[in-house]
Amino acid sequence: MSAALLHAKGVSISFGGLKALHDVHLELRPNEVVGVIGPNGAGKTTLFNAICGLVKPDSGKFEFEGKERSWPRTDELIDLGISRTLQGVGLFPELTVLENVMVGAQKLAKTGLISAALGTNKRDEEILRDKAMRALDRVYAGSLANRRADTLAYPDTKRVSIARALVSEPKILMLDEPAGGLGPQDIEWMNNLIRNLTATMSILIVEHHMDVVMSVCDRLYVLNFGEVIASGAAETVRRDPAVIAAYLGTGVA
Numbered sequence: 001m002s003a004a005l006l007h008a009k010g011v012s013i014s015f016g017g018l019k020a021l022h023d024v025h026l027e028l029r030p031n032e033v034v035g036v037i038g039p040n041g042a043g044k045t046t047l048f049n050a051i052c053g054l055v056k057p058d059s060g061k062f063e064f065e066g067k068e069r070s071w072p073r074t075d076e077l078i079d080l081g082i083s084r085t086l087q088g089v090g091l092f093p094e095l096t097v098l099e100n101v102m103v104g105a106q107k108l109a110k111t112g113l114i115s116a117a118l119g120t121n122k123r124d125e126e127i128l129r130d131k132a133m134r135a136l137d138r139v140y141a142g143s144l145a146n147r148r149a150d151t152l153a154y155p156d157t158k159r160v161s162i163a164r165a166l167v168s169e170p171k172i173l174m175l176d177e178p179a180g181g182l183g184p185q186d187i188e189w190m191n192n193l194i195r196n197l198t199a200t201m202s203i204l205i206v207e208h209h210m211d212v213v214m215s216v217c218d219r220l221y222v223l224n225f226g227e228v229i230a231s232g233a234a235e236t237v238r239r240d241p242a243v244i245a246a247y248l249g250t251g252v253a
């Protein structure tokens with residue numbers, strides 16, 4: 001078992017009187033796909049947001065590549081090698097697919113990650129274009145590059161959003177409900193795409209429906225009412241009585 005790339009330890013977060021997360025642990029190892037699942041309101045997005053710097057934990061520790069450090073701020077994510085897609089953040093309809101992905105890359109240029117490579121023999125825009133094109137190829141969407149975003153089928157928009165998150169060449173990709181709104185065939189396709197990305201990164205998926213992440217995840221954490229009620233290999237977790245009870249809405253002892 002390899003050492004954790006990212007380790008969140010004992011995370012607790014309250015909103016007013018409501019405990020959204022209580023003493024939650026989560027580990028993500030190199031080249032692993034980990035799913036965080038649980039019923040609505042379980043605390044999945046809150047955990048995702050804590051790792052992305054959008055919510056500050058009341059307590060808990062954060063380790064990155066084996067070293068304890070402060071919780072990342074949103075503007076530190078790219079330097080750490082963490083990239084994410086956000087639920088409900090759409091593409092610019094009137095731009096091409098390639099331009100949409102380049103907009104993602106342009107934000108990077110401002111952070112200095114790309115500018116190091118600029119000013120040599122290529123124009124800035126060409127470098128951005130190359131990076132964007134490579135990201136599109138990784139999600140098998142290279143052939144869509146010149147299509148206007150508003151002409152894409154819904155499953156293709158999801159692929160393009162992932163390409164946008166790949167331009168920074170992250171070590172960790174965080175996906176909020178990547179299969180949301182997809183039919184069974186597209187889910188299988190998306191899962192294959194995600195598995196192929198693990199050659200160069202670890203992936204953390206937040207998902208409401210257990211079945212859609214079952215086959216893609218190496219390990220799952222199940223949240224219910226802000227606590228991890230089960231974790232481990234997908235098949236083991238699926239048979240756990242506490243998990244079954246939580247999903248049936250009968251409550252967990």
Ligand SMILES: Nc1ncnc2c1ncn2[C@@H]1O[C@H](COP(=O)(O)OP(=O)(O)O)[C@@H](O)[C@H]1O
Nearest residue numbers: 015018020038039040041042043044045046047
């Ligand atoms: N900003 C917030 N202010 C107050 N309550 C919140 C806030 N964000 C989330 N919550 C509450 O915290 C709990 C966990 O929410 P969330 O993390 O969104 O769950 P999930 O993503 O699993 O559906 C819910 O009860 C939700 O209403």
Ligand SMILES: [Mg+2]
Nearest residue numbers: 041044045046
């Ligand atoms: Mg959520």
